[in-house]
Amino acid sequence: MRNLSAACYHSGVSDSAYAPTSAASVPTTTATARHSALVRITHWITTLCFFALLVSGLEIVISHPRFYWGEVGNDLTQPLFRIPVPSSRRLVPTGYSYTLPDANGWSRYLHFQTAWFLIITGLLYLIWGLFSGHFRRNLLPRGADLSWREITSTMGRHLRFQRPGAEGTWSYNVLQRSTYLLVIFVLFPLIIWTGLAMSPAFVSAFPATVNVLGGQQSARTLHFLVTIALVLFLFVHVLMVCISGFKSRMRAMITGRASANKERT
């Protein structure tokens, strides 16, 4: 038991706070962090930003909960679809007899300020991820991952809600890797792009950003649909964290520490 203090030494954190008390966990405690400090910090900043953007975005949506395709859309035109919620504007035909309070002022302020924080955080993560080899090592599916057998067996384990084994504590499987790549390199760039494509001043300088999407209202609709995709990801992400051990996964993303022993909660 004495030698475990050596394992905690490198991180510079006082051992007593983290030293495992059960003998079973001794061999699995290590000085290498499961997630590097940069991943952990950017992960939680992104989480905060995501919720701020989601809440402010929904507030903006309820001032006109109708979606269109093409360049223009308003109360006089046919919507592509509408969300069955009351609106914060009196003129919008919603089917509800009441109007919600106007919250677009602070929502728009918060939405755009948070978007800046998210973009700066994202750029930091992107640059670091490229230079540190994080993307190549941790997110790009490994050669062996890409066999049909590996993919179907991983899917099977997920569908049976099976808890991952020890290797799942230290590394991502092929489904996780492809999902994270999709979120980081497809969904986030898309949400930023479709957001900017709604800005009349931005598209005056870069008209192609909105033209290729089929128009300003198409950009707005796509922005909403990508948001739904991101929210779906969030649900699955949190569900998976709960299935594989909420405490240990949270500990790994907060402190960087991980242990492969089973959670006893």
Add this chain to the structure above:
Amino acid sequence: MSDLSRRKMIKTGLVATAGVAGLGVAAKLAQMYGLVPPDHGGLYGLGETLTYASQRLLTRHSLAREFSKSQISKPPFANEVEPFTDEFKRLQAGKFAEWRLAVNGMVARPGSYSLDQLKSFPSHSQITMLQCEEGWSYIADWVGVPLSHVLDVAGALPQAKYVVYYSFEPDTWESIDMADALHRQTFVTYGMNGDDLPVGHGGPLRLRLPRQMGYKSVKYLTHLTVTDDMKKFGKGVGSVSAEYGYAWYAGI
């Protein structure tokens, strides 16, 4: 204290000092080049400044997208307006012959113009989109005189930084910087889709700037004031919208 941690502390201190100094210089430069919006204070000031500064750097001369005649929305959607006052109804009954646009502040020739006078200035048109911050939009053919021409006629002084503009509706005023005021698509608009500008759309006069959200395109325009200091107006945050909690700059 070990050598290592002392070195680390000195290094951290230097980096922090450089960071603060860098931010200070950046703020000074931003102020100098007019990249700080009047509503830069408060909780969302940082985000507003980043948005305004970056859009100013990218879009100073860029033109809002223009559309073809076939893309004009029929009919255009008119948002809710306050009930008209008796005075407005009286002017409307007289076909707005008595409507005046006053121009004052930092101009060599303060004065006021009737609709006929404004219509005698070179007339321009643009088929552009009006986008509301709520999310809806329409495209219309707008006819008017570029604000830059009115400012030329009035002789706006070179040190001018903002144009403040007022509506006939009480307590309704906005302001824009000179980049937007002199932009060639910023119109004092009196016509729409081949007709007079309907009152539902802000007739007889509306300031129209297609690179910002609809709420900057103030209806029932009566008065322009050219200034170099927004602090002198209202609470100093640039517009009634900003006082009400909406961003002063609405290019996004």
